[in-house]
Amino acid sequence: MKSPRALVPIVIGLLVLGFWEWYVRSGRVEDFFVPAPTQIGAWFWSALCDGSLASATWVTMRRLMLGFAIGAAIGIPIGALCARSSLARDTIGILSLGLQTLPSVCWVPVAIIAFDPTEAAVVFVVVMGTVWAVVIAVQESVLNVQPLYLRAAQTMGSRGWHLWTHVIFPAALPGIISGLKQGWAFAWRSLMAAEIFVAIIDGFGLGALLNAGRDLHRMDLVMGVMAVVMLVGLLADLIFFSPIERWLRRSRGLER
Amino acid sequence: MPANPSSESNSQLTLRHVTKRFNGRAGLVTAVEDISLQVKEGEFLVLVGPSGCGKSTLLSLLAGLEQVDDGSIKLDGADVVEPGRDRLVMFQQDALFPWLDALENVMFGLRLKPGLTDAERTEAARYYLDLVGLGDKEKARPHELSGGMRQRVALARSLAPNPRVLLMDEPFSALDALTRDQLYGDIQKIFTQRKKTIVLVTHNIREAVCLGDRVVLLSPNPGRVRQVFNIDLPRPRRINDPALATLAADITTALSAHLAEPKEGLV
Structure with a gap:
């Protein structure tokens, strides 16, 4: 029963692509304005063969992983601290909420002034994009841990560090993972902004490639890179976050 | 299996003039007032009473999850000031960790x-x-x-x-009658086999009579010891045993009589 359901979006997708191809080829729209799917595909193939796409994707992913890891490493303890102390919640917590609403592209000028257009500037923007969402998610999910679990664990002699690692974090884990997923989405957006605005000579990422496409007036390149950016985001969700979330929910009986 | 450490003292858990107050919306509320009790080694004590009689508060105090305002609680002569492995709790909800x-x-x-x-x-x-x-x-x-x-x-x-003492906070109240009856049997079997000291809190008087060696009837607002009943029925007891039902009826009568009394008559 599963194959017909998977077939529907494929068929519809192919129909849309076919119509798009026909529409461009029929000359109703200039192909430097809207390239046909096959033209984008041609760019994609050539970029894949000469290795430029792979290297740009690698540069981008490296920055993303690094910035995301740093952001999570900072955000998780701060979020835990905010959950524990109302003083931290009323100060850092509120600040985090404010900074989370700040579009991360706003950090680009700060990063360039502080770090010059370097690798560090790009990673800084990613960290800023990640950290606040993680702080808030961790704070909320730790605050929402059922007090009954804590009472039960305390009577069995769990205290301090043990209570955190064996009860609070496992109990808050579904919320923390959702927060990381959100942090990842913010990091991805902020990274693209940073790569478009921060021109670094030695690291040519997907954002820089996109910007190069603009300079060259190559719409096939621009749309191709956009498709890759979308694909990477989608894959991170499908391969990494969703399975973890689903496994967590299933193993706790929250989803069948 | 680890054997129960034998105790020299006859009275294991001692409550002396225990009082606990909470900050409620209407100001300071006294949840339990001047409660003195002694629980013997290997005794099954049941605290029973209507809601608001402070029975669950009393159990939290015994568990060390709350602190007494006045009086003292001692286990084997040592003050109970924090939660500890020597007093484990069964809660109304199972409180099992879903990730394990x-x-x-x-x-x-x-x-x-x-x-x-x-x-x-x-x-x-x-x-x-x-x-x-x-x-x-x-x-x-x-x-x-x-x-x-x-x-x-x-x-x-x-x-x-x-643990030295097993504390049970209405652990059967969320279960269906059939499962509950089975568990009454299991608990009694374990109690007789392992000679565990147990303090159970419940609002179900029949359950209290079925399980307890002694049933302490608490009265509400504030929670005080109203009356203590010794239950001498042989074990294992069945919840539908007529002798048990008679005893439960007596306690219910005592409770209703008390609840009908004017508030001034309390002191």
């Missing part, structure tokens, strides 16, 4: 108990899961078990670290 399977849940308290090897901990956990009749469910997650089974795992978890 049944065996790991039972192991939780054991892992925090020093001086045991991992093999001994696993062996003890298996023993107690067997004792509550769930030896074949050790890999099951809490959500895969029925309410009664979960409460059984919770019982095994509370028994496994071999």
Whole structure:
């Protein structure tokens, strides 16, 4: 029963692509304005063969992983601290909420002034994009841990560090993972902004490639890179976050 | 299996003039007032009373999850000031950790108990899961078990670290009647076999008579000891035993008589 359901979006997708191809080829729209799917595909193939796409994707992913890891490493303890102390919640917590609403592209000028257009500037923007969402998610999910679990664990002699690692974090884990997923989405957006605005000579990422496409007036390149950016985001969700979330929910009986 | 340490003193758990107040919306509320009780080694004591009589507060105080405002609680002569492995609690909800399977849940308290090897901990956990009749469910997650089974795992978890006192906070109230009756049997079997000191809190008078050696009737607003009943029925007791029903009726009568009294008549 599963194959017909998977077939529907494929068929519809192919129909849309076919119509798009026909529409461009029929000359109703200039192909430097809207390239046909096959033209984008041609760019994609050539970029894949000469290795430029792979290297740009690698540069981008490296920055993303690094910035995301740093952001999570900072955000998780701060979020835990905010959950524990109302003083931290009323100060850092509120600040985090404010900074989370700040579009991360706003950090680009700060990063360039502080770090010059370097690798560090790009990673800084990613960290800023990640950290606040993680702080808030961790704070909320730790605050929402059922007090009954804590009472039960305390009577069995769990205290301090043990209570955190064996009860609070496992109990808050579904919320923390959702927060990381959100942090990842913010990091991805902020990274693209940073790569478009921060021109670094030695690291040519997907954002820089996109910007190069603009300079060259190559719409096939621009749309191709956009498709890759979308694909990477989608894959991170499908391969990494969703399975973890689903496994967590299933193993706790929250989803069948 | 670890044997129960024998106690010289006859009275193991001692409450002296225990008073606990809370900050409520209407100001300071006295939840329990001037309660003095002694629980003997190996005794099954039941605290029973209507809601608001402070029975659950009293159990939290015994568990060390709350602190007394006046008076003292001593276990084996030492003041109870914080939660501890010597007084484990079975809660109204099972409070099992959903990220651990049944065996790991039972192991939780054991892992925090020093001086045991991992093999001994696993062996003890298996023993107690067997004792509550769930030896074949050790890999099951809490959500895969029925309410009664979960409460059984919770019982095994509370028994496994071999506490001095087992505290039970209405652990049967969320279960259906059939499962409840089964658990009454299980608890009594374990109580007679393992000679555990148990303090149970309940609002179900028949349950109190079925399980307790002594039933302490508490009166509400503020919670005080109203009357103490010794239950001399032979074990194992059946909840539908007529003698038990008669005794329960007496206690109910005492409770209703008390509730009907004018408030001034209390003091």
